[in-house]
Amino acid sequence: MELNIIQKIAVWAIPVIFAITLHEAAHGYVAKFFGDKTAWMLGRVTLNPLKHIDPVGTILVPLSILLMSKLLGGGFILFGWAKPVPVNFGALRNPKRNMLWVALAGPAANLFMAVFWALVIKFGISLGDAYSQPMALMGAAGIFINAILMALNLLPLPPLDGGRIAVSLLPNKYAYKYAQLEPYGFYILLALMFFGWLGLVLSPILAFTLVFVSAFSGLSHNDLVMLIQLITQ
Incomplete structure (x- = not known):
C-alpha cells in the first residue's frame, strides 16, 4: 500500500x-517557571497552534518536502520550525544554570x-489492520517527526537547543567562546545537510528514540519501523 x-x-x-508548536510552548512554560x-x-505559553505557526517553517517547508518526496521518491527527512518563543535569559533566576532546563x-x-x-x-492496531488504519499511520508520523525534531535540536550547535545546553554546561570561559558560534550555526547545519553528514549524525539518536x-x-x-517505512516511501 502506497x-x-x-x-x-x-x-x-x-x-x-x-510537534513543532508544543516544542516551542514547552520552552516558554519552563522559562516562566x-x-x-x-x-x-x-501569549506564547499555550497549546493553541495558531500562536506558534510560522507560515514558512510550519506549513510551506514541510508541505514542500512532502511534495518533493512524492515526485522524487522516499528517503526524505521531514522537518520544520515554528515561531521561536522569546526567552530573556537575563530574566531567569540563575541564567546559566536555568538555560539548561529551558x-x-x-x-x-x-x-x-x-x-x-x-x-x-497501539489503539489503532487494536481496531484492526494497522496498515489500513489512519490512526496508526498518523501515530507513526507523530513518532517520526518528533524523533527527528528531538535529534536535530539536541545537536550541540548554537542556536539549537543542544548548543544552549552545551553553553550552560561549559565553564564560563569556554561557554562565552562557544556561544559566539551562534551566528554561524545555521550555515554549519546547511553544510552538514549538503555533504550528507546530517543523517549520519542524527541516525544514532533516531535509532535510540525508536527503541x-x-x-x-x-x-x-x-511494527513501528514498517509503519514509518510506509508513510515515508
Missing part, C-alpha cells in the same frame, strides 16, 4: 503542527509526544 499525496498530507498535518515571563506575556524542555516535549503517538498506534519509545509503550519495534 499513500497518495493527499493521504500523506492528511497523515502528517496534525503530528507536524503539534524559572522567572522569565516574556513568552507568557506575549533548552531541554523542547526536546523533552518531543520525546513525550513520541510516546503519546506510540500509544495512538526507547517501543520499549516504553509496549509497541512492537518491527
